[in-house]
């Protein structure tokens with residue numbers, strides 16, 4: 001079994017409040033929200049961080065960003081902040097690439 005906590009969420013080994021799921025992406029509410037609406041969107045492919053992106057991920061990451069906006073819009077957010085922490089010195093705690101989306105209505 002993967003040790004990665006977000007892979008465990010993908011595999012439903014641990015619960016999360018899932019907002020959206022398809023073959024490539026999963027979005028769920030952050031367990032420790034920093035805004036009235038705070039969710040994370042991740043690729044199901046285990047990529048550790050932005051520092052681990054390869055050119056073969058271009059299409060996946062483009063679609064990830066488009067999906068993030070689609071979900072935020074569907075949640076009723078007229079605007080929102082996006083946040084990506086990269087590396088230990090960048091404040092990253094979970095080493096499975098994720099975008100934070102923070103907003104309020």
Ligand code: 5GP
Pocket residue numbers: 005016017028029030031032033084085091092093094095
């Ligand atoms: P990072 O600092 O890596 O960008 O942020 C990781 C985020 O994942 C944090 O905001 C933290 O609250 C969230 N998080 C960590 N573990 C879990 C979990 O088990 N479930 C959910 N839903 N969020 C988590």
Ligand code: ZN
Pocket residue numbers: 002004005006007008046047095096
């Ligand atoms: Zn993972």
